[in-house]
Amino acid sequence: MDGMTIALQYCHITVNDPDESLAFYRDALGLEVRNDVASGGHRWVTLGSTTQPGLEIVLSEPHAGRSQADGDTMQELLTKGVLPMFVFRTDDVDATFETVRASGAEVLQEPIDQAWGPRDCAFRDPSGNLIRIQQEAKA
Numbered sequence: 001m002d003g004m005t006i007a008l009q010y011c012h013i014t015v016n017d018p019d020e021s022l023a024f025y026r027d028a029l030g031l032e033v034r035n036d037v038a039s040g041g042h043r044w045v046t047l048g049s050t051t052q053p054g055l056e057i058v059l060s061e062p063h064a065g066r067s068q069a070d071g072d073t074m075q076e077l078l079t080k081g082v083l084p085m086f087v088f089r090t091d092d093v094d095a096t097f098e099t100v101r102a103s104g105a106e107v108l109q110e111p112i113d114q115a116w117g118p119r120d121c122a123f124r125d126p127s128g129n130l131i132r133i134q135q136e137a138k139a
Contacts, residue, residue, distance in 0.1 A: 010046075012058045013086060014078050015127040018045045021059050024125045028103035029088065029096075031057065078127055085130035093135035097121045100133070113137075 015021040022045065025031050031047035034056055042064035048056045062078055063071030077083050090096040093111050100123055101107055108122040108130070117137040125131055 008055055010056050010058050011086070012060060013125075013129060014062055014074055014083060015059050015125065015129070016061065016078065017126070018043050018059050018061065020126045021045075024100075024103065024105055025057065025059065028100045028105060030099075078129070081124070081128040081130065083129060085132060087132045087134060089134050089136070091135065093119050093121060093133055096133055 013021075013025075022033070025047050026033055031049055033045060034048050035044070035046040037044045037046075042061055044064060045059045046056045047059070061071075062074035066074065074083075097111050100121075105126075106124040108124060109120075111119055111121040113119045118134040119137070120132055120134040123131045123133075
């Protein structure tokens with residue numbers, strides 16, 4: 001393991017409609033589109049942040065790259081809103097909250113100071129995924 005490095009490169013978020021999701025991830029959160037690929041009737045949109053150039057978020061539909069049965073299962077979990085949440089960090093959670101709220105995103109929690117340290121808020125993206133946005137606790 002000497003000299004070996006490892007880092008997260010891609011994180012996949014399952015969405016119902018990549019175009020609708022771009023209004024949230026690109027326009028409200030401010031991520032930049034890095035790639036937009038269509039293949040086999042499906043589409044993968046890759047986004048990233050200038051603050052983490054080596055990490056990309058991939059938006060794809062439930063059936064993209066999956067069997068019919070697996071895609072159906074992913075669709076069911078997405079519809080129930082039980083897929084894993086995603087947590088973003090920002091240096092100003094209150095300003096970020098106002099920007100995301102102004103986009104029309106469903107607000108689940110306004111910014112509050114959590115007992116375990118960070119100040120955070122929560123939204124649902126257009127597909128129902130739980131998105132939390134945190135700011136490090138001020139020392």
